[in-house]
Amino acid sequence: MINTEKTEIVQKQVSEWLNDKYFSHYLVVDLPFNRKHYGFEQATEYLKIIVKRFEKELVGRHWNKKPVHFIAFVEKGKFHIYHWNLLLWAFQYTDQELQTAVDKTLKYMNLDDNVMEIQPIEYTRFHLNDYNVKELESDNKFHVNSYRIFSSEMLFYL
Numbered sequence: 001m002i003n004t005e006k007t008e009i010v011q012k013q014v015s016e017w018l019n020d021k022y023f024s025h026y027l028v029v030d031l032p033f034n035r036k037h038y039g040f041e042q043a044t045e046y047l048k049i050i051v052k053r054f055e056k057e058l059v060g061r062h063w064n065k066k067p068v069h070f071i072a073f074v075e076k077g078k079f080h081i082y083h084w085n086l087l088l089w090a091f092q093y094t095d096q097e098l099q100t101a102v103d104k105t106l107k108y109m110n111l112d113d114n115v116m117e118i119q120p121i122e123y124t125r126f127h128l129n130d131y132n133v134k135e136l137e138s139d140n141k142f143h144v145n146s147y148r149i150f151s152s153e154m155l156f157y158l
Helices: 004-019 038-059 095-108 126-133 152-156
Strands: 025-030 069-075 083-089 118-119 148-151
Touching: 004 126, 025 038, 025 095, 038 095, 038 152, 069 152, 083 126, 095 118, 095 152
Parallel strands: none
Antiparallel strands: 025 083, 025 118, 069 083, 069 148
16 A cells, blocks of 8 residues: 655665756657556566667767666656656767667667657756656655666666
């Protein structure tokens, strides 16, 4: 059972942890319409395929030797459809290079333009951090649904 008071504490702690970090870009990845029925594990595997292609388009063939690191948050949303918010450490790339990698990924995978959206993070990072932690929840014993937050290292076993 969700404990509202402890949930607020956990959300505040994770948000404060994020406030000490600097990210360059915010990438949103939404499941394509024909995959909206996927459960969590299936959806995460599909995310892995999309992000891997994005990394290949951005970094090149050996992307796993110098990947773009990120922290991701899983959202299920009010329509119970998974999407991810990725906070990227991509300072070495221009906005145009990142957008081109998104465009090439969408084209290569034959995905709709709504599947991926990237934007630079400017002065709204504190608000953005609060937004990202909104679906983290805790019970009375401080058990957190921690599967909703992960890093690039965890997703790709780097």
